[in-house]
Amino acid sequence: MSKIPATVITGFLGAGKTTLIRHLLQNAKGRRLALIINEFGDVGVDAELVKGCNDEACPEDDIVELANGCICCTVADDFLPTMMKLLDRPNPPEHIIIETSGLALPKPLVKAFQWPDIRTRATVDGVVALIDADAVAAGRFATDEAALAAARAADPTLDHDSPLEELFEEQLACADMVVLNKTDLVSPDALKAVEKQVDAETRPGVKIIRADHGAVDIAALLGITAAAEDDLDSRRSHIDDGEEHDHDDFDSFVQTGGEVPDLDALLARMGEVIATHDVLRIKGMVAVAGKPSRLVIQAVGPRIQHFYDRAWKGDEARRTSLVVIGQKGLDRAAIEAELGTVIA
Numbered sequence: 375m376s377k378i379p380a381t382v383i384t385g386f387l388g389a390g391k392t393t394l395i396r397h398l399l400q401n402a403k404g405r406r407l408a409l410i411i412n413e414f415g416d417v418g419v420d421a422e423l424v425k426g427c428n429d430e431a432c433p434e435d436d437i438v439e440l441a442n443g444c445i446c447c448t449v450a451d452d453f454l455p456t457m458m459k460l461l462d463r464p465n466p467p468e469h470i471i472i473e474t475s476g477l478a479l480p481k482p483l484v485k486a487f488q489w490p491d492i493r494t495r496a497t498v499d500g501v502v503a504l505i506d507a508d509a510v511a512a513g514r515f516a517t518d519e520a521a522l523a524a525a526r527a528a529d530p531t532l533d534h535d536s537p538l539e540e541l542f543e544e545q546l547a548c549a550d551m552v553v554l555n556k557t558d559l560v561s562p563d564a565l566k567a568v569e570k571q572v573d574a575e576t577r578p579g580v581k582i583i584r585a586d587h588g589a590v591d592i593a594a595l596l597g598i599t600a601a602a603e604d605d606l607d608s609r610r611s612h613i614d615d616g617e618e619h620d621h622d623d624f625d626s627f628v629q630t631g632g633e634v635p636d637l638d639a640l641l642a643r644m645g646e647v648i649a650t651h652d653v654l655r656i657k658g659m660v661a662v663a664g665k666p667s668r669l670v671i672q673a674v675g676p677r678i679q680h681f682y683d684r685a686w687k688g689d690e691a692r693r694t695s696l697v698v699i700g701q702k703g704l705d706r707a708a709i710e711a712e713l714g715t716v717i718a
């Protein structure tokens with residue numbers, strides 16, 4: 375029996391994983407795909423957006439959400455049973471795509487493919503790491519040496535680099551292919567510098583391809599045949615050295631409310647909140663007063679994007695829900711108060 379290939383899509387918060395997967399589904403060329411989506415924060419925006427594709431390549435039944443925290447920490451409880459269910463279907467998918475949360479370490483997930491129940495029936499075709507070229511060029515993953523020294527002085531047990539840098543290294547070290555995304559936002563010279571920085575973190579021979587809005591040819595992405603689960607030792611991870619990985623370095627919460635009376639006021643306030651509190655990511659759905667459609671809002675660092683995705687359904691409450699993610703110490707009360715002034 376041939377094994378069902380699975381592709382793991384990793385990459386930091388907002389790198390463009392969902393965008394790439396939507397592109398993949400829309401260009402699946404007749405392949406039947408199943409999707410496992412793991413998201414940080416429980417608003418389920420990614421799954422909603424992917425389901426919104428309404429694509430034959432991946433009907434809603436083939437999209438599974440894993441919302442109980444990061445996939446790397448819930449492998450046994452969530453991921454394995456989900457995989458078994460997909461593999462046990464009378465008509466299993468041709469290829470499984472797994473979107474990890476932006477804070478997940480890919481290695482424990484790849485390791486799960488060594489479990490006896492899975493190993494004979496599925497294989498990791500490839501780990502694809504998405505990189506936000508704009509964020510790398512802006513130095514978001516570089517260590518702020520002064521801040522690190524101060525943190526170590528305050529907590530001598532601190533045993534790793536900045537949490538963002540750690541994830542950047544971790545996700546690239548596990549990759550079989552890197553997609554350098556958001557090339558539209560950086561200059562050619564900056565892109566070359568980013569490529570060099572990325573190349574330094576990958577294993578030898580790993581290909582880096584450039585992309586704009588995750589537009590990568592499905593033939594390049596699927597069918598890498600890496601069997602990554604057989605090659606774990608070459609993929610270095612901080613957890614190999616016995617380091618803990620419990621996501622304590624990040625904080626997140628969901629802010630909910632009613633309608634937003636003035637969208638421009640919300641956008642302006644979000645911009646201020648992101649800058650003041652160094653928020654990494656905000657995403658969610660907004661009920662804008664007087665509008666029949668719901669608004670999807672996305673912020674990655676200082677960049678905020680929004681669009682109306684579909685009409686509110688008759689039985690749906692017109693509510694606003696935003697996931698806010700930042701580094702440890704995020705001032706939730708202050709952010710809630712500031713955003714609360716523009717959400718009813």
Ligand SMILES: Nc1nc2c(ncn2[C@@H]2O[C@H](COP(=O)(O)OP(=O)(O)OP(=O)(O)O)[C@@H](O)[C@H]2O)c(=O)[nH]1
Pocket residue numbers: 385386387388389390391392393394413420475476555556557558559585586587588655657672673674679
């Ligand atoms: N300018 C630009 N924006 C992009 C590109 N790719 C994605 N985006 C935008 O970046 C934001 C985040 O994209 P997502 O695809 O949701 O990122 P993600 O990696 O799935 O995010 P998380 O699941 O929260 O980690 C969205 O507003 C996208 O429209 C790109 O190539 N260029």
